[in-house]
Amino acid sequence: MLLEASAKGVYPIAPTPFEPDGRIDFNSIDRLTDFYVGCGSTGMTVLGVMGEAPKLDGLEALEVATRFIKRAPSLPVIVGVSAPGFAAMRSLAHAAMDAGAAGVMIAPPNTLRTDDQIVTYYRQAAEAIGADIPFVIQDYPLNFTVVMTPGVLRRIIADNPSCVMVKHEDWPGLEKISTLRKWEAEGSLRHVSILCGNGGLFLDFETERGADGAMTGYAFPDMLVDVVRHAEAGERDEAHDLFDAHLPLLRYEQQQGVGLAVRKHVMARRGLIASDAQRAPAGGLSVAAKAEIEYLLARLARHDKRAAVA
Amino acid sequence: MLLEASAKGVYPIAPTPFEPDGRIDFNSIDRLTDFYVGCGSTGMTVLGVMGEAPKLDGLEALEVATRFIKRAPSLPVIVGVSAPGFAAMRSLAHAAMDAGAAGVMIAPPNTLRTDDQIVTYYRQAAEAIGADIPFVIQDYPLNFTVVMTPGVLRRIIADNPSCVMVKHEDWPGLEKISTLRKWEAEGSLRHVSILCGNGGLFLDFETERGADGAMTGYAFPDMLVDVVRHAEAGERDEAHDLFDAHLPLLRYEQQQGVGLAVRKHVMARRGLIASDAQRAPAGGLSVAAKAEIEYLLARLARHDKRAAVA
């Protein structure tokens, strides 16, 4: 099962669950995977740079990816393979594909500046991993400081047949989606899947602009699935009603650095993982922050029963 | 009337209204000022770097500031005086104070990196403008790439008696407010006013953490006033209910670069200014974006009649 440019729906970015003592919590990987499958996810993404993938060493990373993949044989799994160099990227990409991954995701190093540097980097990365491995461009300027114009994305897609998806998390980014879809309609760009990240902060409108779904880690992936389904069914108000109810919490989770602690805390409160433990270096939650999350959950639960965790 | 460390409430960041042909629209300055006063603002801030102040030349900038100041004799007005060098900063600061400003706001140049560089910069800036002019620290890492720890803010406040306020727009920034207020409670930091920016994206919790109010440019400053008033009155649910109703639009306005176009568009739709014109270079709104704003306003109007602009 290889990732295809026709991919749609929700590929949750999976956090790496840990035991309080720092060991990998494989049971929670299973539980979380079952939840993703059960709520209607159409794929999964593991070892994202925003999660705790860099806190794993090479063997652990492969073990984690493999566990997710084995638990969800029906879902295509994308494995993050961003690395400081192409040799390590190739090694991890091949190992991931051997373990059953459907494709890989590549983020740009934050030293890239010019259009040509970005295009060249992706061409070299695609050559390094091999043309037979489908890959995803991660377009996240807020985190990587690498700014890709629509024209740069078009060049990368044109250069590399194995590029099948854009993880779109530019901000602002609505016009970028419209531009890519317009070029596709005009015939100057082949179709690739566009799944949206950036915490889901603009998912309500991104689907309307032509995105195929979401790839982000919000603690209610089931909400993401519902919003994308409503949008696809043309149920605009329903999509926005549900999205808006979650927006106060989703916005709260969207805090650089702190966000992962919020996310794991809510996931643990929901029972999706056993513990909100992070490996060092980890940003913890203050008493005040935890109380704010409880308040947000209680307010959300008035609209969405899934938030009733008390 | 000089700005004081006891300042509270809402100081809207005023945009600069233009005619469609690029001339300054002084009538809209009057109209906007009247609105700010009428809705309960406790001050105003003009010539912010995020607005179009850099598109004014020196004489125009002073004219704009003066017009706002004269129209609202009862309100303290803060004037942005950030400049590439201290000579220009001093000139503008003195001219603004002569025109009746209550204080000035200083953003850090985006070349500062170390704690000492930041502290030194503010000491030199305070010396340049003179110790008798109250000033505001603008702490906005997302835009300026200058990261100030709570300890750096404490050093700046301790060094400079004329520092009376922090425009807090760090993100995430809730713990920073708590830390500053804790230090104040312990006696290791004198009180300064903390007004929150970053589009108001976390205003609901910032007031609960100890902020004194808001200083941002959201197109519904009247909502900001109400939220701050509810918070001060201990009406927590009312504050959040109103804030949450606005959050989808507020979040939509919080798009770097595009945000000002959204803000002016909504303000023009509300009749607060005559036109949403910007001086070049300006990011316009697509047809799709304008339709999204209408949809957001219509949804908001179900909860807040002030959004019923159709």
Place this chain on the structure above:
Amino acid sequence: MLLEASAKGVYPIAPTPFEPDGRIDFNSIDRLTDFYVGCGSTGMTVLGVMGEAPKLDGLEALEVATRFIKRAPSLPVIVGVSAPGFAAMRSLAHAAMDAGAAGVMIAPPNTLRTDDQIVTYYRQAAEAIGADIPFVIQDYPLNFTVVMTPGVLRRIIADNPSCVMVKHEDWPGLEKISTLRKWEAEGSLRHVSILCGNGGLFLDFETERGADGAMTGYAFPDMLVDVVRHAEAGERDEAHDLFDAHLPLLRYEQQQGVGLAVRKHVMARRGLIASDAQRAPAGGLSVAAKAEIEYLLARLARHDKRAAVA
């Protein structure tokens, strides 16, 4: 006298001389200008961003530029007009041209990232100042963090007939010069003048690659003139012999932040200006640094008598 694309030779970047009490030292402007003219400079550049132009307020900046221009009626003078916004840039550009400047120099704001952003910025800047004012692109990534590929320079030159010169200070930058000259030879790029900055660190080879000369502020502009003359005359070894003798000092001057203090100190030791005073904020020289400079001058004087200042 307007700046032309055929410009050659050396346009020294002039520092702004100050009295020890911070006042502008106009007499030293005259003395320095006479020296520039006397040693064979073919132009001058004033109010550069790397000098102390930002420490002048608007009126002072114009006074300084005018004094240089009036003192050297035979030389074309380029005035730096980089500014946070186009309104201030236009005002300064027009005032400078009215005072007799030959052209203006524009540096990119350090927020630009993509190729299109850079090209658009220069198009808007050229429109803002007007098509009748010749301008210079300042290409200095080390300082501005804006990276311009040869292709971006070609687009700017093609878009803007009033672009007549590139101040080339990319590092490394030798291949960039070769590429631009190759395109010119092929007919795909019109000729513009290329003068080299970055402290002159690669001037020996830049002239061989096709640069037309130097635009930098090294404390021995007379050496720059000689090196460019030797190069133009095909006296390769003589050019390198002289350059290499200066390289230890030139390299010492090429220290970000500290460099200006070194430069002014040596210029004052040579009698080109009365004092090495800088306006605050200024980096001073330690006793050790001053002794190192004396040692370097003494060593240099063995090869170049002009360095015998003791």
Place this chain on the structure above:
Amino acid sequence: MLLEASAKGVYPIAPTPFEPDGRIDFNSIDRLTDFYVGCGSTGMTVLGVMGEAPKLDGLEALEVATRFIKRAPSLPVIVGVSAPGFAAMRSLAHAAMDAGAAGVMIAPPNTLRTDDQIVTYYRQAAEAIGADIPFVIQDYPLNFTVVMTPGVLRRIIADNPSCVMVKHEDWPGLEKISTLRKWEAEGSLRHVSILCGNGGLFLDFETERGADGAMTGYAFPDMLVDVVRHAEAGERDEAHDLFDAHLPLLRYEQQQGVGLAVRKHVMARRGLIASDAQRAPAGGLSVAAKAEIEYLLARLARHDKRAAVA
């Protein structure tokens, strides 16, 4: 043999030699190591981030480090272990020490900004690798954009007894060395070794300011050894005479990105390695650049016979 704070002399940064087809050239590792030992190096550093270490996968990296270590049993070898996360850093550090390394070098990730962030990072890194592994701080703002004040270095050294060396490549950096040595003389900072990098561009004065030697990759490590020896013997003029003769070439090698190609090319011309091949992505040398290097070598050979490679 563990790295100690009393380390002195020259620790060349070793490039990774490759065959033209991209395989690791182990014979050249041996030959290069023999040269380092033979010319008087007191240690070696391998797997630096500026070399091609990121182009090796994990197993290769360890093979390369081990080969260098085994070939020079008399020299302490420092292994670069910078990594995106602490798990990978710990794995590589332990493997390197098991293979016989004397210590490890850690560069800061380029996302660090505040003083506290930098200090915390090194504390966490030291904990991750374990207190028994001596480590080196790599202080290279030009490359990493992380600026460490002398005070930050003092905090890191005070916090971590296993910190024994600073690889100093700040620019400008002479005053930083003086400050650290002054603090040491005053008793407020324990002694650590300071070896200088940044291509050696200021080595002539760095040794006079109190540095203990060099750790850089210039293609004439034998010159570095001689300069440090002269400096230690108080032969100031001899040190500068030799250094100045090399400065034109050394400066030419000091071109970000291109520099490694120059370095390998000269090393191959000298016979220190068999080929100047780099793994992709690699910047090659143009015909013009190669001719410039020949010219520089020929000029240098008039003063230093070791450059007579023709």
